[in-house]
Amino acid sequence: AAGVIQSPRHLIKEKRETATLKCYPIPRHDTVYWYQQGPGQDPQFLISFYEKMQSDKGSIPDRFSAQQFSDYHSELNMSSLELGDSALYFCASSLVRGNEQFFGPGTRLTVL
Amino acid sequence: QQQVKQSPQSLIVQKGGISIINCAYENTAFDYFPWYQQFPGKGPALLIAIRPDVSEKKEGRFTISFNKSAKQFSLHIMDSQPGDSATYFCAASSPGGGADGLTFGKGTHLIIQP
DSSP, rough: OOEEEEEEEEEEEEEOOOEEEEEEOTOOOOOOEEEEEEEEEOOOOEEEETEEEEEEOOOOOOOOEEOTTTOOEEEEEOOOGGGGGGGEEEEEEEEETTOOOOOOOEEEEEEO | OSSSSOSEEEEEEEEEEEEEEEEEEEEETBBBEEEEEEEETSSSSSEEEETTTSEEEETTTEEEEEEEETEEEEEEESOOOSSGGGEEEEBBBBOOGTTTTOOOOEEEEEEEEE
């Protein structure tokens, strides 16, 4: 079965640079969620989108923004990167009324 | 404030034994309670989930028990196997049209000894 696709899988950036993470949801899933997971931590919800509209917002820094496109894929844009942004970033997708969120393999972001 | 409290932080169980992980929540608006399994460097994988209208749900070796009045739920892994060694997270979300983010517990590092 098709799963959530995330790219890139690994990303290394310098402080103050920008990064863009991409997420392609499971086919027919129309809702996308972004999570950040630090080392040894639980995933922290950042933001979600349904039908290209922001649906729910969690602890997303103002330096980050995200959007969902007409083909339902989503991009997380991160600016003025800080050392503390180094983490695994997961995208999950679901059918709006299903609640079941299926996670992708993640993007490991390292900020030097 | 941790809205979902998970215990224990780590757990060692002998092969064939029962692994039990507990979670408690504060927000009475939560109405969906999933459990995820995560291996190092991988994404969380949905194991099993429950809603407050049932007290127990079983899928294979995994069972969720739910106590609405106590605002607690637990995961039981029967006949635990070394391949079950992973980090387990409980989570919760509220209705909000079904697109609400999950609030996770801190996780339980489970080790199954052969």
